[in-house]
Amino acid sequence: MLSKCYVKDLLVKHTKIPVSSKLLILSNILSLPKEKILVYEKELSHRHIQLFESKCQDLLSGVPIEYLTSHSSFYFLDLYINEDVLIPRPETENLVDIILKSKIKPVNIMEIGTGSGSISIALSKNLPKEITSKFLSIDISPKLLKLQNKMLS
Numbered sequence: 001m002l003s004k005c006y007v008k009d010l011l012v013k014h015t016k017i018p019v020s021s022k023l024l025i026l027s028n029i030l031s032l033p034k035e036k037i038l039v040y041e042k043e044l045s046h047r048h049i050q051l052f053e054s055k056c057q058d059l060l061s062g063v064p065i066e067y068l069t070s071h072s073s074f075y076f077l078d079l080y081i082n083e084d085v086l087i088p089r090p091e092t093e094n095l096v097d098i099i100l101k102s103k104i105k106p107v108n109i110m111e112i113g114t115g116s117g118s119i120s121i122a123l124s125k126n127l128p129k130e131i132t133s134k135f136l137s138i139d140i141s142p143k144l145l146k147l148q149n150k151m152l153s
């Protein structure tokens with residue numbers, strides 16, 4: 001008979017992986033916010049354990065955590081992503097910052113090669129409310145249309 005397995009048992013496995021990453025993986029597998037994982041006391045199913053093991057192996061072989069959890073943090077936002085799109089880079093947050101801090105407030109914004117849409121989404125969420133910014137965000141990749149519809153829903 002297989003012994004019972006709980007979150008605390010998985011968090012001590014794979015010592016090469018930071019606990020913060022294991023929490024993100026479990027949060028994704030259990031569809032719960034990260035804060036709830038540490039207090040999750042139910043027994044884990046065989047499927048959950050298998051998924052955890054497979055994602056840990058992928059992480060150890062170099063797959064970015066963002067692709068394993070389908071989430072990426074960008075400018076205080078939690079964006080849905082998948083492997084059809086490049087992971088938004090931290091340096092790009094500086095670009096958003098420069099635009100937001102500029103004295104010239106953009107009214108119409110066109111973003112060509114929008115990828116995950118991270119720049120347009122961050123600007124639309126953070127530009128002052130009194131400015132009506134119109135966005136046209138385009139990308140050559142048809143796969144991104146599906147992804148962006150999911151993000152905007």
Ligand SMILES: C[S@@+](CC[C@H](N)C(=O)[O-])C[C@H]1O[C@@H](n2cnc3c(N)ncnc32)[C@H](O)[C@@H]1O
Nearest residue numbers: 086088089092112113114115116138139140141
């Ligand atoms: C490096 S990614 C940048 C994504 C995003 N702007 C960001 O900073 O995270 C470049 C994007 O440009 C798109 N792209 C490349 N050539 C293009 C073109 N001719 N017209 C529109 N989009 C294009 C690609 O599909 C890709 O999603």
